[in-house]
Amino acid sequence: MLLFARQQARCEADAQDLVQDSIFESWQRDGGDGPPALSLVYATIRRRAVDLARSHDRRVARELKTSSEIPPCWFDTPVEDRERILLIEQAMRALSPMYREVLTLKLWGGLTFAEIAETLQVPANTAASRYRYGLAELRKLTKEVLA
Numbered sequence: 001m002l003l004f005a006r007q008q009a010r011c012e013a014d015a016q017d018l019v020q021d022s023i024f025e026s027w028q029r030d031g032g033d034g035p036p037a038l039s040l041v042y043a044t045i046r047r048r049a050v051d052l053a054r055s056h057d058r059r060v061a062r063e064l065k066t067s068s069e070i071p072p073c074w075f076d077t078p079v080e081d082r083e084r085i086l087l088i089e090q091a092m093r094a095l096s097p098m099y100r101e102v103l104t105l106k107l108w109g110g111l112t113f114a115e116i117a118e119t120l121q122v123p124a125n126t127a128a129s130r131y132r133y134g135l136a137e138l139r140k141l142t143k144e145v146l147a
Contacts, residue, residue, distance in 0.1 A: 004042060008049035010056070018045050018052070091141035099134030106131055 001023075005015035022044035026036035029044075092100055105111045105119060113131070117124040 001041060001045065005045050005049065008046055010053065014049075014052060018048050022048055088142060091138055094141055095134060095137055099130055099137060102127055102130040103134045103138065 005018040009015040026041045030036040116127040
């Protein structure tokens with residue numbers, strides 16, 4: 001069954017998950033009395049693999065579409081402002097994830113350093129220093145843009 005799932009799936013982990021999920025689903029469909037019919041398990045593996053591939057392809061297409069689009073503006077803003085927003089967003093993406101999440105929680109989430117510390121499970125002083133370092137890095141990345 002695993003060999004068949006490997007042929008249907010795009011990676012080893014997906015193949016293993018397909019086998020386990022398909023055996024369980026087939027067992028439930030077969031009434032749960034004894035081992036499910038092998039033909040039912042193989043059909044379930046194939047069906048689940050197709051569903052998984054379609055789901056993956058849709059997700060990738062959706063992510064590519066949203067990453068290449070200019071985000072919609074809620075208010076009518078001048079072109080220069082929209083360009084500045086895009087450049088700041090690019091700078092935020094270039095930040096280290098630990099700085100980006102603290103800046104996002106502080107600036108857009110409106111959380112205090114104590115709340116950020118609780119959310120990220122770090123000391124409050126660490127959250128505050130990550131915020132300072134993140135702002136400094138963001139200033140460096142946007143220096144030419146905002147000047």
